[in-house]
Amino acid sequence: MFGCLVAGRLVQAAPQQVAEDKFVFDLPDYENINHVVVFMLGTIPFPEGMGGSVYFCYPDQSGMAVWQLLGFVTNEKPSAIFKISGLKSGKGSQHPFGAMNLPQTPTVAQIGISVELLENLSQQTPVASAAVSSVDSFTEFTQKMLDNFYNFASSFAVTQAQMTPNPSEAFIPANVVLKW
């Protein structure tokens, strides 16, 4: 249902499903990550009236998970780019992953997606520094979503079949950036 892409690395399309409505991607070597893209694969939409809140989770100095709300994805806005490089010193926010007890390791952060009622999402305030501009027109995308959904879903289904993404495979060290 969801994909996650760290700029410069391979895309991940197989989150760990930690609860019926909660999905987690691992982000190895998170201290070298600036931007993360979270998107719906287009295969399965959210149930009507539902959307996803997107959290960044990283271990604090004592190894406790700190969660910060980055933003949202919905059927109408099925992708978003977030900047996480400024978040590591921020405070945690309320989050719905409390009982998950995700194992924390020092260099691995997580992206967590929680499927919730849209009206709940609208009452949550993401950390401002995570915002990377995304959409200018909401309505327009609702239309586009309907127009394009069939084409997209069928085309992706073919290529997706061979993809065996694995969070541990996405690790690309920063040195490749130097090639630029």
Add this chain to the structure above:
Amino acid sequence: MFGCLVAGRLVQAAPQQVAEDKFVFDLPDYENINHVVVFMLGTIPFPEGMGGSVYFCYPDQSGMAVWQLLGFVTNEKPSAIFKISGLKSGKGSQHPFGAMNLPQTPTVAQIGISVELLENLSQQTPVASAAVSSVDSFTEFTQKMLDNFYNFASSFAVTQAQMTPNPSEAFIPANVVLKW
């Protein structure tokens, strides 16, 4: 082989293949696009010694296609985020899509990917304003490069057996980097 994602919209995973080594994604309503993510799906790597140059193409006032080089994707750096919102007044650059005669419509731009030799890519200079930082500290990454190279090379070889990274391609003249 490639995916393309406009921030806020559905991902596209089925580019039009306009030549054996050239792929094009349409970007409808491009004037409302800020960021575009281009990534390899992870199914098919570039052939050894090859990578992809990524172009943005939009129609100028007379309907002629203007092409601008955004950057590159390679097996070692299989995704990138580009900011295209500042490019519409820029000049075109040399590009390999000359003979394509892509039909231009006023509101539709394109992302073009051209598969080329890595040594050719290293001699091309993307438009500076398209860069979205994936690096915070140059020094830090130089260090990390040394620290991580072995881990990177070995883990990549194991987990991405199909991707055939080539260590000899990992070094590019420093002036190329400095241009960024």
